[in-house]
């Protein structure tokens with residue numbers, strides 16, 4: 001699946017973070033790299049918080065959506081639906097914890113997610129935001145599987 005974006009398998013999708021059908025959103029593109037789900041994303045100039053650094057809420061949104069998409073991709077991979085996702089294997093964020101280690105410069109970042117634990121309908125995902133290979137933000141997201149909304 002490396003090289004194929006997870007979000008292409010989740011359409012239509014107007015989610016602010018991961019919806020390819022939302023022209024006003026963050027439009028993340030995530031893909032498998034081994035056992036990790038990776039996304040490279042560049043901030044818009046107006047997404048600052050502290051001068052010259054990324055707004056922390058955007059970092060949280062990136063971690064949120066990338067992690068939930070990683071969990072959905074993982075569940076589909078485990079179920080043998082890697083090519084075309086099962087629309088019933090859908091998840092939402094239950095809980096999220098974010099740790100800001102360093103300010104994030106206003107250029108391309110890399111997100112790296114790995115599935116840490118699966119327990120029933122609960123998928124625990126650890127995601128880091130790296131800038132120039134250095135970890136700036138880390139997050140723990142508990143994605144909960146539900147029957148698809150909407």
Ligand SMILES: CCCCCCCCCC(=O)SCCNC(=O)CCNC(=O)[C@H](O)C(C)(C)COP(=O)(O)OP(=O)(O)OC[C@H]1O[C@@H](n2cnc3c(N)ncnc32)[C@H](O)[C@@H]1OP(=O)(O)O
Nearest residue numbers: 010011012013015064065068092093094095120142144146
């Ligand atoms: C087309 C593709 C689009 C992709 C979109 C990606 C989404 C991007 C991320 C988001 O922004 S999602 C939006 C923000 N999240 C929400 O709006 C979720 C709102 N909450 C709910 O809908 C429900 O509370 C939820 C589905 C999370 C749980 O309700 P349920 O009735 O299904 O769960 P239930 O009470 O049966 O609990 C199931 C298990 O999850 C646990 N749990 C439930 N809610 C939890 C919670 N909030 N945090 C932690 N654990 C939770 C609960 O303890 C239990 O654990 P055990 O199985 O071990 O007993």
